[in-house]
Amino acid sequence: MLSNDIIQQHNEKLQADHQFRLAYLTELLDRKGIDIQTIIDKIKAFQVAIPSWALGTGGTRFGRFPNGGEPRNLEEKIEDVGLIHQLNRSSNSISLHIPWDIPSDANAIKQLLKANDLTIDSVNSNTFQDQKDQPYSYKFGSLSHTKSEVRDLAIQHNIQCVEYGKMLDSKVLTVWLADGSNFPGQSHMRSAYQRTSDSLSSIYKSMPDDWTMLIEYKPYEPHFYSMVIPDWGTSYSLCQTVGKNAQVLVDLGHHLPNTNIEQIVGRLMHFGRLGGFHFNGSMYGDDDLTTGSIKPYQFFLIFNELVDGMQDPSVKNPPLAWMIDASHNTKDPIEDLLQSVNAILTTYAKALLVDRVALADAQENNDVLRAEELLRDTFMTDARALVAEASRQAGGAIDPIATFRGGKIRSGLVDKRGFSVATGL
Numbered sequence: 001m002l003s004n005d006i007i008q009q010h011n012e013k014l015q016a017d018h019q020f021r022l023a024y025l026t027e028l029l030d031r032k033g034i035d036i037q038t039i040i041d042k043i044k045a046f047q048v049a050i051p052s053w054a055l056g057t058g059g060t061r062f063g064r065f066p067n068g069g070e071p072r073n074l075e076e077k078i079e080d081v082g083l084i085h086q087l088n089r090s091s092n093s094i095s096l097h098i099p100w101d102i103p104s105d106a107n108a109i110k111q112l113l114k115a116n117d118l119t120i121d122s123v124n125s126n127t128f129q130d131q132k133d134q135p136y137s138y139k140f141g142s143l144s145h146t147k148s149e150v151r152d153l154a155i156q157h158n159i160q161c162v163e164y165g166k167m168l169d170s171k172v173l174t175v176w177l178a179d180g181s182n183f184p185g186q187s188h189m190r191s192a193y194q195r196t197s198d199s200l201s202s203i204y205k206s207m208p209d210d211w212t213m214l215i216e217y218k219p220y221e222p223h224f225y226s227m228v229i230p231d232w233g234t235s236y237s238l239c240q241t242v243g244k245n246a247q248v249l250v251d252l253g254h255h256l257p258n259t260n261i262e263q264i265v266g267r268l269m270h271f272g273r274l275g276g277f278h279f280n281g282s283m284y285g286d287d288d289l290t291t292g293s294i295k296p297y298q299f300f301l302i303f304n305e306l307v308d309g310m311q312d313p314s315v316k317n318p319p320l321a322w323m324i325d326a327s328h329n330t331k332d333p334i335e336d337l338l339q340s341v342n343a344i345l346t347t348y349a350k351a352l353l354v355d356r357v358a359l360a361d362a363q364e365n366n367d368v369l370r371a372e373e374l375l376r377d378t379f380m381t382d383a384r385a386l387v388a389e390a391s392r393q394a395g396g397a398i399d400p401i402a403t404f405r406g407g408k409i410r411s412g413l414v415d416k417r418g419f420s421v422a423t424g425l
């Protein structure tokens with residue numbers, strides 16, 4: 001754990017500048033009839049889960065270039081997320097990937113989580129790699145495989161993930177299926193879908209009633225001719241078949257370039273089937289870059305749709321699970337995660353500032369320019385002081401990255417852990 005003095009010392013240094021920016025925003029929002037503290041409270045309540053696999057360098061099939069000090073086991077991954085949460089007060093849970101993060105002593109892990117003010121978010125199954133001594137290979141698929149013994153192995157793995165999750169009080173199983181085909185004719189598409197649907201139903205039936213199954217989609221990679229679950233429509237149809245607690249998960253990097261993701265979000269919320277988000281940034285596809293780093297305006301439009309749906313009482317969508325899903329090769333992973341959470345909160349804050357009454361009026365009257373300008377004006381507003389203030393009020397850092405750097409935290413981790421490399425991709 002980080003000494004709180006480090007955070008306070010940094011905050012003191014930044015306080016005058018921070019107050020200046022906040023005072024300006026307070027006045028600006030007041031003129032628009034927006035109470036700044038109401039927005040700050042909403043930001044404080046918004047928590048983004050950190051995936052255990054983002055704490056090490058990765059995200060490439062080619063070389064990994066670790067800087068050292070990466071977590072060597074689940075305990076150290078929890079410590080890293082604890083550190084992130086201490087700095088930003090907005091990352092109060094960790095997602096696990098099985099078998100990368102099998103808990104050896106569930107009680108000890110629970111205590112460690114508590115000491116770090118964290119909970120377990122989702123458990124993520126992995127049938128995209130073969131594990132050592134596995135009796136059958138997933139080379140030609142897992143839940144969709146032609147052979148029932150392979151499907152059963154993958155089903156049992158998912159059930160096992162739920163068991164691990166139960167031990168740690170998680171309530172969410174996330175399934176991302178790498179199944180697909182690389183060449184025309186390789187796979188019978190309708191049968192592959194049906195087998196997948198049946199496998200998911202078996203897993204779902206073994207889940208406790210208060211659990212949610214999140215079904216992710218992805219248009220390509222690791223297969224390039226067809227993926228069994230390539231798009232939201234397929235995920236949605238599977239959810240409908242599987243059961244009421246099955247929800248679609250949108251991973252920002254799992255779309256072809258120029259896909260209108262905000263429209264997908266709107267559709268799924270309308271159907272009450274949007275379960276959660278994997279945040280990252282994307283240039284070409286599943287690049288897993290820092291959230292908001294490539295297309296910040298698109299990211300804002302997505303959040304605008306999310307907030308609109310969350311604030312509309314006629315929308316019957318369950319609360320969403322927010323998670324970062326990023327892993328790349330060039331930045332310090334903790335700094336990158338702090339940057340991502342900050343981008344998420346800043347964008348959320350902006351979406352909260354949209355004048356929805358005026359926007360609805362412009363839409364109703366087909367005033368295209370005014371509708372667009374309302375969004376553009378909010379997008380251009382610098383909302384960073386709101387996020388800094390939310391963190392400060394919650395006991396975190398005004399500038400988490402500066403505090404991480406100033407406190408020389410990474411070099412402390414390198415001293416402790418050596419030149420370690422975390423599990424992940």
Ligand code: RM4
Nearest residue numbers: 124176216251278286325
């Ligand atoms: C996949 C997908 C999953 C993640 C794995 C590591 O592309 O995004 O959510 O668990 O990567």
Ligand code: MN
Nearest residue numbers: 216251278325
């Ligand atoms: Mn994902």
Ligand code: MN
Nearest residue numbers: 251253286325
């Ligand atoms: Mn992905």
